[in-house]
Amino acid sequence: MRFRFCGDLDCPDWVLAEISTLAKLSSVKMKLLCVQVLKDLLGEGIDYDKVTKLTSDAKFESGDIKASVAVLSFILSSAGKHNVDSESLSSELQQLGLPKEHTTGLCKSYEDKQTVLQEKLRESSLRLSRLESVSWRVDYTLSSSELREVNEPTVLLRFQVNGPDPASKEPIVASLTADKFRVLLTELKQAQVMMNALN
Amino acid sequence: MLLVLTDEHKEHLAFLLEVDSAVVGEFGRIALEFLKKGSNSKIYEGAARKLNVAVETVQHGVEGIMYLLTESSKLMISEVDFQDSVLVLGFPEELNKLLLQLYLDNQKEIRNILSELGPNLPHYHNLEWRLDVQLASRALRQQIKPAVTFKLHLEQNGEESANVLQTDPATLLHLIQQLEQALGEMKTTHCRRVVRNIK
Numbered sequence: 001m002r003f004r005f006c007g008d009l010d011c012p013d014w015v016l017a018e019i020s021t022l023a024k025l026s027s028v029k030m031k032l033l034c035v036q037v038l039k040d041l042l043g044e045g046i047d048y049d050k051v052t053k054l055t056s057d058a059k060f061e062s063g064d065i066k067a068s069v070a071v072l073s074f075i076l077s078s079a080g081k082h083n084v085d086s087e088s089l090s091s092e093l094q095q096l097g098l099p100k101e102h103t104t105g106l107c108k109s110y111e112d113k114q115t116v117l118q119e120k121l122r123e124s125s126l127r128l129s130r131l132e133s134v135s136w137r138v139d140y141t142l143s144s145s146e147l148r149e150v151n152e153p154t155v156l157l158r159f160q161v162n163g164p165d166p167a168s169k170e171p172i173v174a175s176l177t178a179d180k181f182r183v184l185l186t187e188l189k190q191a192q193v194m195m196n197a198l199n
Numbered sequence: 200m201l202l203v204l205t206d207e208h209k210e211h212l213a214f215l216l217e218v219d220s221a222v223v224g225e226f227g228r229i230a231l232e233f234l235k236k237g238s239n240s241k242i243y244e245g246a247a248r249k250l251n252v253a254v255e256t257v258q259h260g261v262e263g264i265m266y267l268l269t270e271s272s273k274l275m276i277s278e279v280d281f282q283d284s285v286l287v288l289g290f291p292e293e294l295n296k297l298l299l300q301l302y303l304d305n306q307k308e309i310r311n312i313l314s315e316l317g318p319n320l321p322h323y324h325n326l327e328w329r330l331d332v333q334l335a336s337r338a339l340r341q342q343i344k345p346a347v348t349f350k351l352h353l354e355q356n357g358e359e360s361a362n363v364l365q366t367d368p369a370t371l372l373h374l375i376q377q378l379e380q381a382l383g384e385m386k387t388t389h390c391r392r393v394v395r396n397i398k
Contacts, residue, residue, distance in 0.1 A: 128348070165361065191335075194340075
């Protein structure tokens with residue numbers, strides 16, 4: 001059986017197994033658990049004490065708690081990843097055996113946070129190195145050891161780049177003459193026109 | 200298979216003769232704690248003070264028990280062989296029974312700990328990927344060049360490393376095909392025969 005929220009693939013067996021664990025919770029508690037898991041996916045951290053309190057009624061052991069958090073995490077993040085709307089998610093979860101009230105609760109929480117979740121997923125996509133900041137300075141060289149009257153403007157550029165490792169932050173410094181800088185500027189403007197056309 | 204104990208080892212274990220069996224039980228428990236978490240010299244000093252002997256004697260006694268247990272677990276010695284090996288030391292019957300019980304109760308756990316000590320190659324931790332299309336470069340406009348970029352996270356002995364790799368879709372398909380062939384090898388009759396015999 002192909003499910004959209006699994007990316008048009010079969011649903012993993014462990015998800016099927018844990019959906020029955022989720023059904024043991026009351027639907028109100030499950031909606032609150034969804035809210036907690038969404039907070040974790042958005043990077044705000046998960047409050048494990050609240051989670052333990054929510055699941056203590058259904059007498060979940062630590063293995064069950066971890067499993068239910070994992071399955072909710074998977075469902076919500078895959079739904080965001082494959083851009084599934086909340087009605088399709090609701091019908092697919094009901095097909096998998098999640099009771100109707102639980103599904104409605106889950107899909108409502110998903111719908112509320114869908115755009116924010118997708119933004120966060122977009123931000124955490126793989127990026128190799130990022131430009132953090134640019135600073136520049138224009139100097140005017142009066143004279144040097146080679147030539148007495150130089151009278152030439154130079155621009156000094158400093159790019160702060162965050163490398164692929166979180167630890168490497170290297171500044172790249174370059175100085176350019178007016179002509180070279182003009183070439184750089186034209187080429188970059190052409191690239192910008194192309195990027196704007198795609199946006 | 201009998202364990203052969205060196206003379207030095209026998210000397211260290213001879214200390215156990217001088218104390219009563221409750222203390223030997225306590226030493227056994229301390230030895231297991233050390234195998235799980237690493238040794239702690241303060242416990243040696245406390246025990247030495249209580250028993251009125253030198254710290255080294257206590258240390259050697261506990262280490263002797265540790266070595267006896269690890270060697271027997273390593274070689275998977277049967278009960279009879281363990282009893283015969285311990286007979287050599289000339290301990291009273293009660294002590295032998297105690298040591299045997301200690302060995303049998305903890306054999307599995309000690310084997311688990313020992314299995315983690317083997318040499319370690321970097322292994323898979325996480326894989327991030329992205330699919331890009333190169334539309335233009337400074338040299339050539341109006342291109343279409345898809346590329347897949349990977350960041351392969353590996354882990355070795357607690358250290359993480361990340362490799363950045365890039366490939367075009369044709370090579371990626373070839374890579375997938377080779378890996379699926381490797382997985383498929385498990386289903387050949389030759390592999391099946393070997394696996395059946397190991398189990």
